[in-house]
Amino acid sequence: xxxxxxxxxxxxxxxxxxxxxxxxxxxxxxxxxxxxxxxxxxxxxxxxxxxxxxxxxxxxxxxxxxxxxxxxxxxxxxxxxxxxxxxxxxxxxxxxxxxxxxxxxxxxxxxxxxxxxxxxxxxxxxxxxxxxxxxxxxxxxxxxxxxxxxxxxxxxxxxxxxxxxxxxxxxxxxxxxxxxxxxxxxxxxxxxxxxxxxxxxxxxxxxxxxxxxxxxxxxxxxxxxxxxxxxxxxxxxxxxxxxxxxxxxxxxxxxxxxxxxxxxxxxxxxxxxxxxxxxxxxxxxxxxxxxxxxxxxxxxxxxxxxxxxxxxxxxxxxxxxxxxxxxxxxxxxxxxxxxxxxxxxxxxxxxxxxxxxxxxxxxxxxxxxxxxxxxxxxxxxxxxxxxxxxxxxxxx
Amino acid sequence: xxxxxxxxxxxxxxxxxxxxxxxxxxxxxxxxxxxxxxxxxxxxxxxxxxxxxxxxxxxxxxxxxxxxxxxxxxxxxxxxxxxxxxxxxxxxxxxxxxxxxxxxxxxxxxxxxxxxxxxxxxxxxxxxxxxxxxxxxxxxxxxxxxxxxxxxxxxxxxxxxxxxxxxxxxxxxxxxxxxxxxxxxxxxxxxxxxxxxxxxxxxxxxxxxxxxxxxxxxxxxxxxxxxxxxxxxxxxxxxxxxxxxxxxxxxxxxxxxxxxxxxxx
Numbered sequence: 001x002x003x004x005x006x007x008x009x010x011x012x013x014x015x016x017x018x019x020x021x022x023x024x025x026x027x028x029x030x031x032x033x034x035x036x037x038x039x040x041x042x043x044x045x046x047x048x049x050x051x052x053x054x055x056x057x058x059x060x061x062x063x064x065x066x067x068x069x070x071x072x073x074x075x076x077x078x079x080x081x082x083x084x085x086x087x088x089x090x091x092x093x094x095x096x097x098x099x100x101x102x103x104x105x106x107x108x109x110x111x112x113x114x115x116x117x118x119x120x121x122x123x124x125x126x127x128x129x130x131x132x133x134x135x136x137x138x139x140x141x142x143x144x145x146x147x148x149x150x151x152x153x154x155x156x157x158x159x160x161x162x163x164x165x166x167x168x169x170x171x172x173x174x175x176x177x178x179x180x181x182x183x184x185x186x187x188x189x190x191x192x193x194x195x196x197x198x199x200x201x202x203x204x205x206x207x208x209x210x211x212x213x214x215x216x217x218x219x220x221x222x223x224x225x226x227x228x229x230x231x232x233x234x235x236x237x238x239x240x241x242x243x244x245x246x247x248x249x250x251x252x253x254x255x256x257x258x259x260x261x262x263x264x265x266x267x268x269x270x271x272x273x274x275x276x277x278x279x280x281x282x283x284x285x286x287x288x289x290x291x292x293x294x295x296x297x298x299x300x301x302x303x304x305x306x307x308x309x310x311x312x313x314x315x316x317x318x319x320x321x322x323x324x325x326x327x328x329x330x331x332x333x334x335x336x337x338x339x340x341x342x343x344x345x346x347x348x349x350x351x352x353x354x355x356x357x358x359x360x361x362x363x364x365x366x367x368x369x370x371x372x373x374x375x376x377x378x379x380x381x382x383x384x385x386x387x388x389x390x391x392x393x394x395x396x
Numbered sequence: 397x398x399x400x401x402x403x404x405x406x407x408x409x410x411x412x413x414x415x416x417x418x419x420x421x422x423x424x425x426x427x428x429x430x431x432x433x434x435x436x437x438x439x440x441x442x443x444x445x446x447x448x449x450x451x452x453x454x455x456x457x458x459x460x461x462x463x464x465x466x467x468x469x470x471x472x473x474x475x476x477x478x479x480x481x482x483x484x485x486x487x488x489x490x491x492x493x494x495x496x497x498x499x500x501x502x503x504x505x506x507x508x509x510x511x512x513x514x515x516x517x518x519x520x521x522x523x524x525x526x527x528x529x530x531x532x533x534x535x536x537x538x539x540x541x542x543x544x545x546x547x548x549x550x551x552x553x554x555x556x557x558x559x560x561x562x563x564x565x566x567x568x569x570x571x572x573x574x575x576x577x578x579x580x581x582x583x584x585x586x587x588x589x590x591x592x593x594x595x596x597x598x599x600x601x602x603x604x605x606x607x608x609x610x611x612x613x614x615x616x617x618x619x620x621x622x623x624x625x626x627x628x629x630x631x632x633x634x635x636x637x638x639x640x641x642x643x644x645x646x647x648x649x650x651x652x653x654x655x656x657x658x659x660x661x
Contacts, residue, residue, distance in 0.1 A: 119500070125574075159517040177555045198511030384515055
């Protein structure tokens with residue numbers, strides 16, 4: 001594929017609002033995970049909660065979209081001048097020539113969960129319930145279109161934990177096909193009862209802050225995040241250091257709904273497809289941001305897949321020890337973390353992990369490592385066997 | 397006014413399940429001017445999944461997979477080799493309802509199967525297990541624009557990746573109380589097998605662009621009700637054009653401020 005420029009990007013999660021705070025937390029090797037005190041949840045686990053959302057009501061004119069997920073989306077859009085950058089982009093290309101592809105798995109389901117507790121005597125939902133603006137999976141993209149004034153094609157991709165990685169692939173196809181000239185991509189997922197109690201029922205939630213690739217890893221910590229990027233064709237005169245999307249690769253496990261193929265078959269296919277798309281070989285990758293959820297099976301399958309495709313020497317880490325697993329937002333959040341790694345020449349450590357599992361053939365970073373980075377790869381794998389790998393680089 | 401450029405693909409086959417419309421040939425007969433007798437949608441069992449997986453699937457997954465299998469069969473394609481694009485406004489509404497009821501109770505125990513079926517890409521996941529398809533599978537939602545969003549995603553894949561793609565758009569009813577806020581009357585699914593090159597037996601070439609012209613409606617009142625109330629059935633004017641086997645340009649609904657112009661040739 002022809003590379004695309006990330007002309008603006010931003011991320012907000014439990015490790016910080018915006019790029020500077022996110023980088024500062026990663027540079028300090030801190031985790032944003034804390035014991036769960038979310039809503040009425042009584043599970044013994046840690047979560048990556050973004051503080052302040054409960055009191056961050058949407059402006060009245062956006063009231064039809066009121067829900068935690070869209071509050072988090074708005075908070076994210078307001079960081080790093082992202083909304084202004086999109087406005088300038090609309091001026092360059094026209095409102096209908098810019099599309100929106102966003103990933104979410106939760107949308108505003110928390111509002112529905114709460115509404116079900118407040119059903120009337122006949123089982124009816126409270127009159128304030130908003131299906132289109134809050135519950136429906138598309139509400140995130142409808143909201144972001146309205147906030148930014150974008151009027152081009154739009155879709156939400158909801159493929160569980162690969163959602164907001166796959167948006168990069170769909171958006172770049174739309175740009176390549178000249179359907180649009182630019183695309184707002186990203187992902188927003190927010191804490192809710194469905195994911196906390198659901199992953200708990202699968203016995204995939206850790207009681208301690210998650211420890212990806214640790215010998216004693218025992219599950220995920222759920223987080224929430226909003227991360228966005230503005231994708232455009234690489235301009236003729238491109239500033240050195242501009243972040244570039246170099247390749248995307250997608251695949252399906254065709255194996256099981258909630259456990260990955262044990263040999264990481266689909267993960268291998270996604271990484272190989274991304275390399276082929278970028279015209280790169282395995283030795284061209286300097287750092288891997290692992291999917292690295294912290295469950296025994298996921299990390300083992302990913303380690304096997306990485307060893308088989310890139311070899312076991314490429315340094316990598318999972319930043320989910322810092323951010324938690326932000327599910328439908330993880331792909332976009334970790335894409336932005338990859339661009340920060342490139343910008344600051346810093347491979348972020350996988351925090352919380354104290355003893356890397358000796359059974360995993362993987363070069364896992366437990367300490368930050370400064371190094372000039374040219375190209376980095378990010379993995380995102382989801383339920384249903386949905387896999388996506390992305391490769392980012394910098395303009396020279 | 398159409399905004400160039402357009403997306404194009406050859407349409408090799410169609411699969412369809414809807415109320416009183418058990419398959420594409422029946423639907424094509426109705427859409428070409430035959431009598432439409434609206435009846436509750438009948439969703440067949442799935443023979444292609446292993447027993448354990450089959451027991452775990454809900455009717456919405458069976459709806460989507462059956463439509464996809466019909467298109468693959470009619471197009472004599474190899475499902476295992478096809479990328480797939482699934483698109484749905486609400487996914488499995490019954491499963492969502494059951495989870496919300498459980499979470500509103502004192503117990504809050506969601507079964508593992510219910511949870512993994514709650515992902516919007518559940519149909520895509522079961523499709524891979526059923527057919528062995530390891531290519532990319534997407535899972536889209538665009539509320540009432542879900543069919544159009546899926547068509548755009550599928551066509552950009554055909555054009556940019558130069559591959560055949562299976563598009564499956566599907567929607568089904570919610571139970572109460574969600575039904576009262578999102579009244580989708582019955583289940584409907586349509587699958588289009590799209591490819592870059594024309595092959596013998598292809599149904600038509602589709603060329604799609606964004607337009608602000610108004611969407612076509614169905615002349616038959618029950619079919620128009622179906623079109624207007626089920627997002628996946630926003631495809632009906634396009635399907636009618638295909639059933640009539642005549643060239644022409646029709647406009648279908650997309651996002652609130654945009655429609656899609658589809659040139660059928």
